[in-house]
Amino acid sequence: MQSLYQYLKQVSIAMKTKDGIKMSDSFSLRHSHTKNSNLLNVDSEEVLQTIDHHLGEITLLHLKCVTAVSRKDYNEAYSYQSPLVQQWIKLFQAIKDENWLLPVMITVCLDLRCLALKVGTVTSGESSTVTKPREALEKAAEALMNCFRICTADNRAGERETKKWGMMSFVNQLFKVYFKLNKLNLMKPLIRAIDSSPFKEKFSKAQQITYKYFVGRKATFDSEYALANEYLTYAFEKCHKSMRKNKRLILIYLVPVKLLLGYMPTKAVLEKYDLTSLWEVAEAVKCGRLNNLNSAMEKHQSFFIKSGIYLILEKLKLIAYRNLFKRAYLQVKNHVVPMQVLLAAAQIVDNEPVEMDDVHCLVANMIHSGKIKGYISLAHQKLVLSKVDAFPKLSNINHSN
Numbered sequence: 001m002q003s004l005y006q007y008l009k010q011v012s013i014a015m016k017t018k019d020g021i022k023m024s025d026s027f028s029l030r031h032s033h034t035k036n037s038n039l040l041n042v043d044s045e046e047v048l049q050t051i052d053h054h055l056g057e058i059t060l061l062h063l064k065c066v067t068a069v070s071r072k073d074y075n076e077a078y079s080y081q082s083p084l085v086q087q088w089i090k091l092f093q094a095i096k097d098e099n100w101l102l103p104v105m106i107t108v109c110l111d112l113r114c115l116a117l118k119v120g121t122v123t124s125g126e127s128s129t130v131t132k133p134r135e136a137l138e139k140a141a142e143a144l145m146n147c148f149r150i151c152t153a154d155n156r157a158g159e160r161e162t163k164k165w166g167m168m169s170f171v172n173q174l175f176k177v178y179f180k181l182n183k184l185n186l187m188k189p190l191i192r193a194i195d196s197s198p199f200k201e202k203f204s205k206a207q208q209i210t211y212k213y214f215v216g217r218k219a220t221f222d223s224e225y226a227l228a229n230e231y232l233t234y235a236f237e238k239c240h241k242s243m244r245k246n247k248r249l250i251l252i253y254l255v256p257v258k259l260l261l262g263y264m265p266t267k268a269v270l271e272k273y274d275l276t277s278l279w280e281v282a283e284a285v286k287c288g289r290l291n292n293l294n295s296a297m298e299k300h301q302s303f304f305i306k307s308g309i310y311l312i313l314e315k316l317k318l319i320a321y322r323n324l325f326k327r328a329y330l331q332v333k334n335h336v337v338p339m340q341v342l343l344a345a346a347q348i349v350d351n352e353p354v355e356m357d358d359v360h361c362l363v364a365n366m367i368h369s370g371k372i373k374g375y376i377s378l379a380h381q382k383l384v385l386s387k388v389d390a391f392p393k394l395s396n397i398n399h400s401n
Contacts, residue, residue: 004038008050011059015052024103027062027084029069029111040067058087074118078136081112085143092163093150099163105147106169109140113173116140117180134181141177144170152193168194168203168211175214184218191215209235217253220312226395228257248273256312259285260319262394277303285316288324290350293317319394321362322371324349325383326391335385339363339376342383370397 002010007026014023025031033039042063048056061084068077085108092101116136148170154163171190178186194200194211203211216231232254239247255265255278264286270279277300284293297304297313304310328345329337339359346354346362363383366372371394373386 001036001038002033004042004046005050007033007036007039008047008059011055012051015055018098018100020100020103023101024107027058027088027104028107029066029081029114034066034069039063040070042067054087054091058084061087069115074115075120078112078115078119081108081115082139082143085109085112089143089146089150092147097156097161099154099161099165102163102166106166109144109147109170109173112143113137113140113177116177137177137181141174141181144174144177148174148190164197164199165203167197167199168207172207172210172214175211179214179217184221187214187218191218205238209238212238213250216257220253220257225257225260229254229261232257244273248275251275252278252307252309255282256309256316259316260312260394262319281313281316285320286323288320288322288327288345288349290317290320290324290346290352293320294351318362318365318369318371321346322366322391325363325366325372329385329390335374335387335390337383337385339381339383 010022011026013019014026026033028034040063042060044060047060047063050056051059061080065077065080065084068074068080088101088105088108092105095101116133116139119136120133148167151163151166151170156162171194174190175187178184201208212231213235216228216235219225219228219231232250236247236250236254239250241247251270251273252275255270255275258265259282265278265282267279270276270282277296280296280300281293284290284296293316297310301310304313324345325337325342328341329335332338332341339356342363343354343356343359346359360376363372363376367374367376370392372383373388373390373392374384376382377384
């Protein structure tokens with residue numbers, strides 16, 4: 001088992017040789033050294049006397065954080081990790097012509113975010129510092145933003161040494177925090193920065209997948225379904241097949257988007273990723289069976305709410321009604337459809353009471369949003385449909401209406 005002296009020597013060598021990867025491992029809360037009992041409850045003087053004073057202070061903060069994590073005292077661990085990150089940021093900014101510290105910054109910021117998520121959870125004892133979970137995440141976001149700004153401000157021409165290579169990594173971390181804090185509006189300037197970056201297509205595949213996933217999710221909430229479909233599809237197709245958990249997570253948001261655009265997912269795919277709950281929704285929408293859709297929404301309500309897609313799935317009710325009315329139109333075989341026919345169809349498949357006024361509102365909404373081409377003849381109580389493309393493809397419709 002590595003002694004404290006050996007660990008400190010390793011840190012010193014990594015600094016002298018500018019080995020960002022080894023330095024990153026030495027300060028990672030997920031590295032094997034954090035399980036080393038020789039590095040717990042260390043003597044502060046020994047650390048500060050063994051290595052350079054400034055680096056010694058940072059190292060001491062890390063070892064105190066490791067000790068707190070070993071006790072599952074995440075409040076205290078966060079209280080050490082936060083100033084540790086600030087110290088590294090100062091050093092990162094001070095080194096003007098090199099980017100070898102990028103792996104370290106990415107690692108310590110990731111650990112800060114993860115600790116922030118655990119602040120306020122059950123600890124093994126009384127914590128010396130009490131921080132509110134939301135406040136911890138907001139401070140973590142500030143640190144991440146500082147790193148992002150340092151990266152974007154590096155305007156050196158040489159690609160190899162530029163700090164810009166860290167931009168997408170910090171942006172993805174910020175996205176995770178903003179979704180947790182429900183501050184999606186703060187994503188806009190970050191998206192613009194990445195989309196205008198000459199490195200946009202050069203970042204690692206894993207980073208690009210994560211980026212597309214979060215931007216796709218944001219587009220979903222902004223009702224930009226075509227963009228959401230493009231980004232989430234990219235993330236799903238490029239995500240390695242061995243990353244089953246991640247592919248399932250992407251599908252949770254991609255499937256509702258596909259349904260809103262009129263695309264039907266296959267049952268086999270949803271079964272493969274244990275998402276049969278979404279298959280029940282998809283089948284009900286396709287057939288226009290509102291009773292089945294309502295039952296599926298109620299049955300899987302907790303899962304849909306927890307995943308953040310319940311309100312998006314609610315929008316599928318109008319699509320289900322559209323598909324129902326299209327079936328009624330095909331049965332009538334005439335571009336003029338009595339409103340009474342649509343009312344009868346709605347009353348059969350909806351387990352909620354439906355009246356003629358409800359059908360008028362539904363049809364008017366569909367005409368306004370472009371889901372149906374036609375008009376309602378109030379005098380004759382009939383829906384007069386266009387003879388050409390009366391029910392346009394949902395993928396061609398502006399869903400922001």
